[in-house]
Amino acid sequence: MQSRRPKIRPPRKSLTAALDFPSIWSTLSQSILQILNQNAGSLSFEELYRKGYNIVLKKHGGILYESIGGVISGYLEGCYTKLINVEEEGDGQVLDRVIQLWRDFEISMKLISDVFLYLDKVYTRENHLLLVYDHGVTLFRDLIIKRDQGKIGNLINEKILDLITANRAKGAMIDFFKIKEVMMMYLSLEETDENGVLIGETYYTLFFERYYLDRSGSFYEGLAGEQFQLGNGRAYLKWVEGVLLDEENKMSLYLNAETCEKLRMLMSRICIVSKIDQVLRFPQESLRDWVHLRKEEELTLLYRLLSRAGYFDGLLVQIDEIIKDEEGLKSPSLDGQGKEKVKISQVSTVFVTQVIALKDKYDQILRYLSTDANVQKTIETSFTSVLNPAAAAAATSRLSEFLSYYIDEFIKKSKDSNDTEISAFLDNAIVIFRFIKDKDVFEKFYKNHLAKRLLKAQSEKDDDLERMLIDRFRNEIGSTFTAKLEGMFKDIHLSRELSAKFNHKNLHVSVLTKTFWPIQPTETSSLINLPSVLEDLQSQFTQYYTNCFNGRNIQWVYNFGTVDIRVKFTKKLHELNCSIYCGVIILLFQEFEQITYKELKQVTQIPEAELKRALLSLSVAQRTRVLLKSPMSKEFQDDDVFKFNYNFTAPLTKVKILTVITKQDTDATRSETLKETETDRKYEVDAMIVRVMKSNKTLSHRELIEEIIKLSAKRFEPSVGFIKKRVEMLIEREYLRRDETDSKVYHYLA
Amino acid sequence: MLPPTPKQSDSSQPHQPESTTIDPQLIEDLCASCRTGDIATVDKLLSLGAPVNHVDSFDNTPLYLASLCGHEDLVMMLLQRGAVCDSDKYEGVRCIYGALTDRIRKMLLSYDMSKAVDANLPFAIHFRGLVTELNGVTQDFAIRVGQQGDKLVSDQQQNSIVRCHRFILSARCPVFLEKLLDDWKDLSYIDLSQTYKDELALRCILDHIYLIHDPTKFAKVNKHTLLEYTQLFELKEYTTQLQYYLTLTNAKDKAKFNNELQVAIYNDSRIDLKGLVMQNVIGNKLVVHYDDEVSEASYSEDEEEESEPELSEYQLSRLRLSDSTYPDLIISVSDASKNQMVYYPVHRSVLIRLDYFKVMFDSSFTESQYFEIDPHFNILSREQSPRIVNLPVESTKVAEIILKYIYFDHTDIPLDHSVEVLKAADLLLNDRLKTMAAITITKSEDLLPSGFDIYDILRTAWDCRVERLEHHVAKIIAEDLERFSRDPKFLQIVKESSERIKARQETDTIELIDDIRYYLAKKWAIDHDGLFDGQTESEEFLRLLPDYNSYLEEMDKVEALLEGLNLDA
The missing domain is CATH 1.20.1310.10 (Cullin Repeats)
Structure with missing residues (x-):
């Protein structure tokens, strides 16, 4: 079977x-x-x-x-x-x-x-x-x-790029899925090394991608060139964005992510980075127009494109240029045009408001530019550099002064201001304050103004605004800057309490700490012969004060003081409010019928400049001629004679005799202030150098300079030459010594 | 069945649905393998039903031993297979304190009892995966479980029709078994959503049949409805577990229940699948002797001699319609020794556990083009007769071992078939089965599978790349070097070994000889590496060892042997 x-x-x-x-x-x-x-x-x-x-x-x-x-x-x-x-x-x-x-x-x-x-x-x-x-x-x-030197591969690559180019140029319909299929094939074709081991690179990465990028690059190079020739900034940006979006939609259909990224970079470089700087300077529709006309659409579009390319350098440079061309930021001239007298307080207010408006404008532009941190920084540095012209720094930069006047002007008139106005004022003040490089100069001016305001202020209530402002300053650059200013407030506060305790209805004294205040007693000021009425009061207070505060020394400064004198003129009784110097002169006429200029000098011992100013107020100023001067002129000679004008009239009972301020005076104060700053800076820099060297013991020249510039940045910008000079001085005074071998190295001498 | 009452001796093993008579030797072996960190053997013993939470004669649990000895991978496997580390109990605390490394300690702590066991034995993972389509369409029955667009339960965007396998339904649930044989015999779709209104509970029932226990689903489902359903579906084990759950009041016990239920499902399903294989697959096998008349109708004189065997329609239908097997595939095994061809009704969905079949049916070769899909429910058409595929093994014994392995992870491989199983597993591309077969041999000491000598084993090890087996052979030879050195076959194999190496990488070592030397050292308790960090003075120390001379003698014998062969190693 x-x-x-x-x-x-x-x-x-x-x-x-x-x-x-x-x-x-x-x-x-x-x-x-x-x-x-x-x-x-x-x-x-x-x-x-x-x-x-x-x-x-x-x-x-x-x-x-x-x-x-x-x-x-x-x-x-x-x-x-x-x-x-x-x-x-x-x-x-x-x-x-x-x-x-x-x-x-x-x-x-x-x-x-x-x-x-x-x-x-x-x-x-x-x-x-x-x-x-x-x-x-x-x-x-x-x-x-890859057979026969990549015959088939090259053929396919060429055909694919022909298709893609046709699509890019004329929008020809092409089968992206077919291309994608080839890409998938290429990505599968991994390359091997000489031992036949796979190396992780594919035909796609090694051959196709390069060819693809080359052809894409030259295609867009040509197209971008054409668009560039049209010379219209807005049109160019629109075109670029359109092309990028279009390509963005298509590339993911057939490219892998890495090539997509490379294509993006390539296109950004060709269409944006290489041309945008010139595009922004086109005669029409360019950055300058967009900034001045505050064009939101164009600016946001520009920003989108630039962030895509990650390229902002050109924009920053041009924004800087545009800001530097802003007329509104140039310090106005104080020389009167023709006969019109220019009042610095007015100029200041106008200028500050103008700068604020420009700052607002650029803040808006900044928002359109997506509040980019670098743009913001550029705007700030540009403003700072325009507002603080480098050449001969203090001589031409009056920004500190302007701000101080602006503040002074506002505060003086602040009684009727509402909260919004006040907060706007504070904001503005800080904006400008930030732009000031030499904050120490500003401090000086501001202190002078503040001192005057404080001495005139009647009650605590007036201080509120001042205090708010100082708080802002402190928040901005710290308490070292405001310490003295706050000291001034304290003095005024204590003085009010003291006067209340002393309890004399006819005397109000402000006791000021010498180091806080810009007012300094001079040797001559205390030698003035006061009339007995005033002298009495003075010695009473001096005694009271030394009793209260044992060991303290009191010096009298009359410059800012005032007296009220009631005088019975022929027509009417008037109450004269005038400076102490004027008061002293007026009271002399209780004893004298008439008196010469020379005698006045001898009797009162008032310094000549002050005396002249007081006499100008009393005898020359039209509305307050309490004295009669002969001959009547602005000049003072030793034998000029003064008599009391009993026929003086005025519309009101209270008469304020203003102290005449001459232009020479203001200029003098100004240059004095600047000179003081200069001296202060020397001390400050000396102190800084010594501090730095003490903690470091040995530093090279460059390191030291850098350190000092860093330390002083908040207050002022010392020039390298200035620092060098200070270093020389300190070497002379044997705080430092140079290294024996390397003269660029300093050692600290204990 | 009553809710389990924890006993003091094995308190950490709350349920023992299988017979309580566990071979103590199994436990001893398991614990011994846990000491040595032999992960493959542990895998096998667990597959054989060794209880993972019992203690050996020294009162150690496998988990404790693995933790103590620092076998990280093994600890992980034991935990995944349901080993319990309950920090409230003595055994658990012991594990945590005894753990050799912090990583193991962390692992133990992270495997809190409340955590669901997500991987039991590989077969369970496989059956769970069958509900999805990842393995191709193998389902042959569609069940509507809910109304389409029912917002209440369809939040997981589940299809309201679940596609199942008739053979799994029948094997796992008596009600399905009966209905599918009777009322639903000619149906490929049934709507259960009318009878069982609670969709979630019904889904839990089907999940259970597929060995799935989803703690989030379980947390949401109404337990009383579910209990009602489990009783209606006559799911005895599930019913018992649920009744037990309903007696729990303590939140911690309830949390632990998830783990316990997993183990219970696994044991229960294993019995069911064993039944399926024994009764329906193996039980329905068709044996055709070579000299039998295969079939009057199909046979024709002029067919070529080597053609595939063909079964008659009658025989096919017998295989296909035999009770509740529902095969979609028939494997043929030709058993030369018995001069017969044997056919088993099987299931493609299970067969693909062997990579050989997975690749076969995933590719577009002729074998995969046979299955017709009913497009309406995307299930297999019932109209076609199952296809016959040859299982390339040499005897029905081996075939049945493999079937038992893929259906329910039966890993008890008799020594006499181990070599054949090993080779078949190599051909069928299943490394785990290969390892299991190899373990049988290595654990049998010097007993060999009948019909194979030690050299056959070594050649098989080489062919199938099983290092474990190579070492085993070397060890046997080392143990009895005296006898082997006189065996001309031994010289032959040494030569083969040397050729193997030279052909590969031109080095001077002969693996077999190296291995033998290693085991000689072990045999005479000579430790070259451990004692003195390789210092030269160890030579003097070694001389003091009692068996050093015997060792040297045998080493010389190896040298002489190599010289005789003109080999240098």
Whole structure:
């Protein structure tokens, strides 16, 4: 029976049977070709797998592996020839054909690698070869795409870029999915090193991408050039944004993320970075127009594009230029034009308001530019540098002065201001304050103004605004700046209490700490001969004060003091409010009918400048001629004679005799203030140098200069020359010494 | 069944649904392997049903031993397989304090009892995965469980139709078994949503059948409805567990329940699947002798001799319609020794646990083109007869071992078939089965599978790349070098070993010889590496060892042998 029907027979024992490789291989190679020709459905996996398994088990893995490669190579060679023929016939379908070939090949390779799973598992891995699938893919790479110096690959690349360029230039409809498919193929074609090991780079990354970027670059280079020629900034920006968006939408359809990023960078460089600086300077529709007309749309668009390119340098430079051209930031001239007299307080208010308006304008521009931190910084430095012209610093920069006058003017008139006005004022003051480089100069001016205001102020209530302002200053640059100012407030406060305690209805004294105040007693001022009424009061207070505060020394300064004198004139009784000097002079006429200028000098001992000023107020100023001067002139001679004018009239009972201020006086105070600042700076810098050297012991010249500039930045900007001079001085005074070998190094001398 | 009452001796093992008679040797072996960190053997023993939470004769749990000895991977595996580390109990605390490294301690602590066990044995993972489509369409029955667009439960965007496998439904649930044989015999779709209104509970039932326990679903479901359903579906184990759950009041116990339920489901399903294999797969096998008339109808004289065996329609339908197996595939095994061809009705969804079949059915070769899909429910069409595929093994014994392995992780491989199983597993691309077979051999000491000598084993080890087995052989030879050194076959194999190496990488070592030397040192208790950090003075110390001379003698024997072969190593 068995011999009659051996239909189902057992498989032979595999352990012992010999292997007939050629015959098994001939079936296998036929099957591989069938698979490559999309005919797998008719093949049995079991049969093929077991053939492969047996071969491997019999240690023929090596020859099997090579043979598989051989069959695939043969197949691919055939495909290549066909492709080339088709192309040479001008078929034009080479792209589609390669895509189709790859599609089929990839599927086939998957099946082939399934069949030879055991080979991969046992032989391929142990011998560090490419897996069957990867091996097939590298063969495809070498025998199709890269064969003959990459003939097919180059052809496809060219065709793809032709398609893409047509789409970019004319909006031609193209099949992005087809391109995507090629990209996927390229990404699968991994490159190998000389040992046949995969290196993680693909045909895509090594060949296609470079070609793609080259062609894309030159295409956009040309287009951007054309747009640039049109010379319209707005139009150019619009074009760039359009092109970028368009490309952005398309690139993700077929490129991988890394190339997308590279294309973005490339386009940014070509369309934005390389041209934008010139675009912004176009005669029409350019940055200057947008800034001055506050064009939101254009500026936000510009910012979008620049942030895409990450390039802001050009914008910053141009913004700086534009700000520096703003007329409103130039310090106004104080020389009167023609006959009109220019009042510094008015000029100050106008100028400060103007600067504030410009600052607002640029704040708005800044918002359009997305409140970019660098733009903000540029705006601030530009403002600062325009407002503080570097040349001969203090001589031309009157910003400190202007601000001080602006503040003075506002506070004097602040009685009727409402809260909004006040807070706007405070904000403005701080804005300008920030722009001031030489804060010490400002401090001087401000202190003078503040001193006058404080001495005139009647009650605590008036101080509120002053205090708010000082708080702001302190928040801005710290309490060292405001310490003295606060001291001034304290003095005034204490003086009020003291006067209240002294309780004399006719005397109000402000006791000021010498170091806080800009007012200094001079030697002559205390030698003035006071009339007995005043002298009495003075000595009473002096005694009271020294009783209260043992050991304190009190010195009298009359400059800012006033007296009220009631005088019965022929027509009416008037109450004269005048400076102490004027008071002293008026009271003299209780004793004298008339008196000469020379006698006045001798009797009163008032310093001549003050005396002259007082006499100008009393005898020359038209509304307050309490004295009669002969001859009547502005000049004073020793034998000029003064008489009391009993016929003096005035519309009101109270008459305020203002102290005349001459222009020479103001100029003199100003230059004096500046000179004081100069001296103060010397001390400050000296102190700083000594402090720095004491803690560092040894520093190079450069380090020292840097350190000093850093330390003084909040208050003023000393020039290097200035610091050098101070260092020389300190060396002379043996605080420092130069290093014996390196003259650029300083040592601290304890 | 009653809710379990924890006993003092094995308090950490609350449920023992299988027979309580556990071979104490199994526990001893398990614990011994946990000491040495032999993860493959532990895997096998657990698959054989070794209880993971029992103690050995020294009152140590496997988890404690693995933690103490610092086998991190093993600790992880034990935890995943349901080993309990309850910090409230003595055993758990011991594990945590005894852990060799902080990483293990952290692992133990993170595996709190309340955490669901997410991976039991590999077969359980496989069955759970079958509900999804990851393995291709293998389902053959569609069940509507809810109304479409029902907002209440469809928040997980689940389809209201669940696609199942008839054989799993039948194996796991008596009600399905009965209905599918009877009322639903000719249906491929059934709407259960009318009868069982609570969709979530119904889904839990189906999940349970597929060995899935989803703690979030379980937390949401109405337990009383679920209990009602489990009773309706006659899911006894689930019912017992639920009733037990409902007696729990303490939140911590409830949290622990998730873990316990997983273990219970796993044990329960294993019994069901074992039943399926024994009764329906193996029980329904069709044996055809070579000299039998295969079938009057299908046979024709002029068929080629080597053609695939063909079964008659009658035989096919017998295989296909036999009770509740619902095969979509039939495997044929040719058993040369018995001169017969055997057919088993099987399931593609399970067969693909072997990579060989997975690749076969995933590729577009002829084998995969057979299955028709019913497009309406995207399930397999019932109309076609199952296809026959050959299982390349040499005997029905081996075939059945493999079937038991893939259906319920049965890993008890008899020594006499171990080499065949090993080779088959290598061919079928399943490394775990390979390891299991190798363990059988290595654990059998010097007993060998009948029909194979030690050299066959070594060659098999080489062919199938099983290092464990190579070492085993070297050890056996070292133990009895005296005898082997006189065996000409031994010389032959040494030569083969040397050729193996030279062909590969041109080095001077012969693996087999190196291994033998290593085991010689072990045999005579000579430790070259450990004692003196490789210092030269160790030579003097070694001389003091009692067996040093025996060791040297045997080492010389090896040298002589190599010289005789003209080999240098």
